[in-house]
Amino acid sequence: MLARLFKNITRNQVELPVDIVSIISEINNLYLAMEERLANEELQHRSKELSEQIRSGTAGEFLLPEAYALVKLACRRVLGIVVHDVQLYGAIMLYRGHIAEMKTGEGKTVTAVFPAFLQALEGHGVHIATVNEYLAERDSRKMGDIFRMLGLTVGCIIAGMSPAVRKAEYLQDVIYSTHVELGFDYLRDHLVLSTGEKVQRGLYDIIIDEVDSILIDEARTPLIISAPPGSGQQYLFFIDEKIKKLSESHVQIVESHKHVVLTEEGMDYCENLFSVDNLTKQEHSELYHYIVQALRANYVFKRDVDYVIIRHDDGSEEAVIIDPSTGRPMLGRRFMEGLHQAIEAKEGILVQGQPKTLATITLQNFFAMYAQICGMTGTAMESKDELRDIYGIDVVRIPTHRPVIRKDLRDLLFFTEEAKFNRVINDIRRIHETGQPVLVGTADIKRSEYVSSMLTVAGIPHRLLNAKHIDEEAKIIEQAGAYGAVTIATNMAGRGVDIKLEPGVKELGGLYVLGTSRHESSRIDNQLRGRSGRQGDPGYSRFYASLEDEMLWQYYPERLLDELENANFDLLEPIPRKRFFKGISDAQKQVESQHFFMRKQLLAFDCVLNLQRLAMYSIRDALLETGEVHAKLTDSIPDVILNIVQGFFSNSAESFNFAGIMAAVRSVFPDRRPLKLEFQDEVTADTITVSLASQISLIFEEITELCGESVHQVERQAMISALDLHWMNFIEAVEEVKKGVGLQAYGNMDPYIQFEKEISTMFEEMMHAIRQDSLRNVWLQLQRLRPNVAC
Numbered sequence: 191m192l193a194r195l196f197k198n199i200t201r202n203q204v205e206l207p208v209d210i211v212s213i214i215s216e217i218n219n220l221y222l223a224m225e226e227r228l229a230n231e232e233l234q235h236r237s238k239e240l241s242e243q244i245r246s247g248t249a250g251e252f253l254l255p256e257a258y259a260l261v262k263l264a265c266r267r268v269l270g271i272v273v274h275d276v277q278l279y280g281a282i283m284l285y286r287g288h289i290a291e292m293k294t295g296e297g298k299t300v301t302a303v304f305p306a307f308l309q310a311l312e313g314h315g316v317h318i319a320t321v322n323e324y325l326a327e328r329d330s331r332k333m334g335d336i337f338r339m340l341g342l343t344v345g346c347i348i349a350g351m352s353p354a355v356r357k358a359e360y361l362q363d364v365i366y367s368t369h370v371e372l373g374f375d376y377l378r379d380h381l382v383l384s385t386g387e388k389v390q391r392g393l394y395d396i397i398i399d400e401v402d403s404i405l406i407d408e409a410r411t412p413l414i415i416s417a418p419p420g421s422g423q424q425y426l427f428f429i430d431e432k433i434k435k436l437s438e439s440h441v442q443i444v445e446s447h448k449h450v451v452l453t454e455e456g457m458d459y460c461e462n463l464f465s466v467d468n469l470t471k472q473e474h475s476e477l478y479h480y481i482v483q484a485l486r487a488n489y490v491f492k493r494d495v496d497y498v499i500i501r502h503d504d505g506s507e508e509a510v511i512i513d514p515s516t517g518r519p520m521l522g523r524r525f526m527e528g529l530h531q532a533i534e535a536k537e538g539i540l541v542q543g544q545p546k547t548l549a550t551i552t553l554q555n556f557f558a559m560y561a562q563i564c565g566m567t568g569t570a571m572e573s574k575d576e577l578r579d580i581y582g583i584d585v586v587r588i589p590t591h592r593p594v595i596r597k598d599l600r601d602l603l604f605f606t607e608e609a610k611f612n613r614v615i616n617d618i619r620r621i622h623e624t625g626q627p628v629l630v631g632t633a634d635i636k637r638s639e640y641v642s643s644m645l646t647v648a649g650i651p652h653r654l655l656n657a658k659h660i661d662e663e664a665k666i667i668e669q670a671g672a673y674g675a676v677t678i679a680t681n682m683a684g685r686g687v688d689i690k691l692e693p694g695v696k697e698l699g700g701l702y703v704l705g706t707s708r709h710e711s712s713r714i715d716n717q718l719r720g721r722s723g724r725q726g727d728p729g730y731s732r733f734y735a736s737l738e739d740e741m742l743w744q745y746y747p748e749r750l751l752d753e754l755e756n757a758n759f760d761l762l763e764p765i766p767r768k769r770f771f772k773g774i775s776d777a778q779k780q781v782e783s784q785h786f787f788m789r790k791q792l793l794a795f796d797c798v799l800n801l802q803r804l805a806m807y808s809i810r811d812a813l814l815e816t817g818e819v820h821a822k823l824t825d826s827i828p829d830v831i832l833n834i835v836q837g838f839f840s841n842s843a844e845s846f847n848f849a850g851i852m853a854a855v856r857s858v859f860p861d862r863r864p865l866k867l868e869f870q871d872e873v874t875a876d877t878i879t880v881s882l883a884s885q886i887s888l889i890f891e892e893i894t895e896l897c898g899e900s901v902h903q904v905e906r907q908a909m910i911s912a913l914d915l916h917w918m919n920f921i922e923a924v925e926e927v928k929k930g931v932g933l934q935a936y937g938n939m940d941p942y943i944q945f946e947k948e949i950s951t952m953f954e955e956m957m958h959a960i961r962q963d964s965l966r967n968v969w970l971q972l973q974r975l976r977p978n979v980a981c
């Protein structure tokens with residue numbers, strides 16, 4: 191009775207919330223009116239007017255009924271279908287930023303067109319992410335005509351497209367792609383050298399199809415872009431070997447900062463050694479960085495003082511940092527920025543930590559960049575808490591258009607795999623003989639092949655999916671509803687693919703889905719079931735499991751196993767009692783909670799890094815956009831000098847070493863002109879800095895003025911390359927800290943807080959290093975442009 195107050199019945203006899211029903215009636219009334227009045231050409235005109243209204247500030251929600259009526263009409267005219275009220279309900283929830291749980295086969299692809307249209311009217315470009323490229327391509331093609339009828343353009347991005355093509359596609363109103371391509375484009379856009387090379391135009395709205403698969407199943411693996419080969423082990427050994435040939439006049443050592451720089455002579459010598467024209471050029475920045483680290487490893491960092499080589503029982507050797515304050519080896523820690531690798535190369539032991547990561551992000555943090563995410567799937571309710579906790583989105587269950595009449599039969603649980611598969615084959619034969627089509631789901635390709643060989647022996651014709659070509663698979667699965675068809679696929683295959691029943695098959699009971707094992711996630715099992723019983727079709731599903739299946743072998747509850755041992759059941763027959771089936775869902779729950787923990791942990795670490803990533807990317811973007819960085823560089827001179835000078839004051843103010851300071855300053859600003867120290871007040875790090883900074887700034891201005899217009903280009907490149915290089919090394923170092931934090935128990939300290947603390951300090955240090963390297967690179971390059979000026 192109470193529910194009646196809040197619910198209402200639509201024309202399809204489905205209960206929906208009252209407010210939604212009134213919006214849906216408005217849409218349907220407008221649709222009916224438009225159907226009579228509006229010719230195809232007028233749809234575009236109307237959508238243009240809506241777009242103008244939205245852009246001039248009218249709320250999208252206010253225009254939703256009319257916009258959705260237009261889309262409904264376009265769907266009718268393009269696809270010949272009348273969109274159901276439940277689909278409109280899903281579409282409204284999507285626009286409001288929710289996850290719409292719509293059962294498989296309910297027509298999610300069309301549903302997504304509605305919010306995409308309304309969001310696209312704002313003019314930012316809406317992304318629709320699918321689980322694979324086949325679906326992105328298919329949906330952009332199939333739905334493309336609807337958008338075009340409404341005057342919008344549609345793009346599709348798949349792997350292998352050139353940046354120019356991508357860029358053009360991203361300019362469309364609605365862009366279909368995979369989450370992977372979208373994420374990698376985002377990362378790649380932060381590695382380009384000019385704004386013009388970026389392909390995306392911002393992240394605004396995204397609609398994620400099969401949202402649970404993307405936000406949950408895929409979320410344990412972050413997206414990573416690795417550096418191209420060249421930074422591999424052999425390369426480091428090669429550099430180390432050459433560096434060992436340098437003599438004293440080639441290097442200047444700054445002990446206090448444990449730093450080494452090349453003198454002019456050293457620079458020339460190295461350019462000869464490595465056959466490059468100018469080491470300070472952008473394209474050689476990585477080589478230059480490795481050279482510097484090799485120099486530090488060889489000239490400053492000493493074995494048994496700064497690090498030890500530990501030999502493990504298996505004969506492997508490891509360079510371990512010595513804690514300068516306690517003298518103890520710091521297991522699991524590594525020097526930052528490629529120095530550790532340089533030391534490993536110097537010592538001739540295995541270089542660890544390659545290849546280098548250029549950029550990385552978790553899917554969770556990537557999606558968090560969008561102004562709004564929403565999505566649809568057949569299976570989200572099981573994960574609604576996680577989706578709310580991590581992404582802050584709610585799941586709304588959308589009723590089906592017609593009742594689901596598929597019969598989900600009780601699992602059959604066997605003691606052994608052999609007994610299970612024998613029964614599977616017998617059951618397939620029995621069903622196949624009636625002409626009813628069977629879709630067999632397996633845990634992996636190996637098992638698919640095994641079932642296939644058994645069916646061949648049994649003389650049952652079938653089609654086997656090889657999981658190598660998603661598009662071919664999809665085409666085969668589409669035909670799995672044909673009379674007498676037996677199709678074998680992995681459980682994951684065919685998600686999002688529509689299986690149409692051949693005429694006459696409904697009368698035979700529809701598609702029979704037979705799962706040969708339970709997946710670790712019940713959502714994946716439900717996806718497999720959902721290949722059958724679509725849009726009110728009849729169908730059957732049944733899962734077969736054995737205690738030898740990988741998941742049950744590991745996680746089936748001990749207490750039930752003990753009981754089974756004493757029960758004296760027939761080993762070749764299914765285990766009879768219902769209570770033993772519960773062990774299957776218990777096992778699934780246990781694995782799922784483990785995976786949840788791993789995702790949470792990955793996210794917790796990435797959230798810390800995310801703040802730095804955002805800061806870094808915005809600095810980089812600003813650099814690309816302004817183009818003019820001279821003021822920034824000049825402003826950073828005092829900071830850089832102060833950082834150097836403070837190094838000399840850290841121990842005791844009295845014992846500061848003027849010659850040391852000068853050498854360190856000159857290593858960053860290599861200039862032969864004399865520098866004076868003039869003080870008004872007492873001698874402090876600040877007064878020394880003020881005095882040196884004003885002189886260096888003057889020289890810097892002189893050099894830059896003489897070099898003319900080319901200065902801007904040199905400065906910008908130097909900053910970007912310093913930024914990229916240090917950021918790449920920072921990411922690598924973060925990984926090491928993560929491992930270290932995981933390995934060591936910090937008393938009672940929370941590992942994330944510890945991690946955050948270490949990362950923040952490292953970030954500060956990196957920013958200093960970036961400023962310093964940018965200035966040094968610019969200085970060196972400008973001197974080369976006008977060698978007669980400075981030295």
Ligand SMILES: Nc1ncnc2c1ncn2[C@@H]1O[C@H](COP(=O)(O)OP(=O)(O)OP(=O)(O)O)[C@@H](O)[C@H]1O
Nearest residue numbers: 271272273274294295296297298299568686687688
């Ligand atoms: N209102 C409708 N009337 C008739 N057919 C429809 C309607 N909406 C969608 N369809 C059709 O239903 C089929 C299933 O649609 P779709 O593949 O989008 O389902 P789905 O919900 O995405 O399924 P899955 O969960 O398996 O991905 C398609 O052939 C589509 O054209």
